[in-house]
Amino acid sequence: MDIYISGYGVVAKEFVQLIHDKAETIASRYTIKPKIKGIIIREGIVQSEDGLDLPRLLDYGVGTMAIKDYAKDSHYPIQPIDQMSGHVLVEATSTNGNDGEPAYSYIKQALTSHMDVVSISKGALVHHYEELMQLSKSVNRRIKFSGATAAALPTLDVGEYSLAGMTLTRFEGVLNGTTSYILDDMHEQDTDLSMSLQRAQEAGIAEKDPEMDVSGKDSANKLLLLAYRFFSLNNHIQDVDVTGIMAVTKEQIADAKASDHKIVLLASAVLDKQTIHMNVQPTSIPTAHPLANLAPKEKGICFYTEEMGRVAVIGGASSPVGAAGAALKDMINLVQANF
Amino acid sequence: MDIYISGYGVVAKEFVQLIHDKAETIASRYTIKPKIKGIIIREGIVQSEDGLDLPRLLDYGVGTMAIKDYAKDSHYPIQPIDQMSGHVLVEATSTNGNDGEPAYSYIKQALTSHMDVVSISKGALVHHYEELMQLSKSVNRRIKFSGATAAALPTLDVGEYSLAGMTLTRFEGVLNGTTSYILDDMHEQDTDLSMSLQRAQEAGIAEKDPEMDVSGKDSANKLLLLAYRFFSLNNHIQDVDVTGIMAVTKEQIADAKASDHKIVLLASAVLDKQTIHMNVQPTSIPTAHPLANLAPKEKGICFYTEEMGRVAVIGGASSPVGAAGAALKDMINLVQANF
Structure with a gap:
């Protein structure tokens, strides 16, 4: 299996590490012989017919500069992206919430080159879901995106595989590890939001600009992508009603705690006849609820089916290796x- | 897809109902046109080339007598089981813990007739796992058994599909809904075991002879089947160290409760180099543990992986329609x- 990777941040590097470490296991267990054939950066593709030399590549750092240095030292030219020719593109650029570029172009190029796509980034799918799915269908290729929908927490494939054929009436999830960490810290330490946010930033969990996470936008993106897949409806990100966590007060947390509840940033999608209601907002849930007992950085999703009752999946703490996994x-x- | 069902208890009947109710959805979503071609009882097969008349069949009750009546009224002869010819056998006889018969014979016959097998019963797999897997391989057919490994709770497919390629180091589960109900009742009502068992029997949750459940044997069977699949090791039911719930006292429950713990019947498999340690026993776990907050009759499983941390699945309350699902x-x- 000839693999290309677009973007080379920490997750992409962890993916290379996994392929390197697990090549034999993957070959023996799944009869797949993975070969990383090229890496795509803004300037183009660094590639080799025989596959990149992984131990050597892993000696470099992360980011575009690392790849440029690796290419230069290895005497590989940087080629235009339409020179991509393989089986699968692993899309790992950082999510662009505005227009989904450059992931959008990379994914289109891969599909046009008759490759399957595994997307870790969300932007292109959130903005161009229908178009990309139609394109993939027209070339008889597939787009998978577990990495974009809570990554190490199985969400997409539990809905599609473990619950195949069941009637799903709604699902709800705690889909963002950063806000989960912050609200948990407020709950445990009785602090206010700004303090817990600062602590999360110091611990390297929240980004310096935490907007995507704390605003609920990241959760909304994941919710939308899951709803597309499970309910096959034609919605847009504007249809998700989103409230972030910034207005959650110490007092609200204390009240919830006093009544054996916990406040989580809950993302939910409810199917009501042919209409789907999608919502992200801080919600008080009983401590016995499966989504109330997440360890720091863990996420969770709860499916409600007619045949099997509820099925909840929790865990998959956010981490680069988890996303690469x-x-x-x-x-x-x-x-x-x-x- | 031509389907045979062996056994016709409540789960088998629910399966027929699901196929009847969902035929259109299944056809449009998965391009599968399911046809129930025959039902196997001790006396042989009742079958029809065109498929059984489901609305009519559903007017009869459950059990062998219902099928005999249906066959008689429909003028179908009862044929020998080697007359089975279709795509899949759904094995739904009641589990026989001694030798796995008659499921064992039915599964072998189906494989020999080049059919895939979906097993809801456990006995044949527990006793003849290797032989049946080898036979299925030799005829290039598959045996799936979600229904035998906690049914509506996704266990097998989360391990095989959602965690594909990950390094699983151990897993632990609350795999039996009946003991889960009983221990929960003791916890909530401060009663002793005999009282809670009686209540579970009155509620139709525990059987009159609750031995399989309360002894831990049912959990041990499920644990073994999961371990076979996840760790590909060559173990037997005798290798599972089993303690049931009968010796759990009111005082133990009270002690656990006082320290924010809960006693559950935990089934665990730990991989230690090439050895696997399998264990079923009442275990005190913190209330924040994902397996400590199951609703009555729910089950749960917790996977521990190197790449994704822990991933827990809970829910899938025991019910005939859940097992059929x-x-x-x-x-x-x-x-x-x-x-």
């Missing part, structure tokens, strides 16, 4: 499954 | 997936 899983499942 | 899911996944 989600992409590896998707890649294996391109071979293991037909959807 | 698990078989339907497996049947769809025979088409959706290649393993």
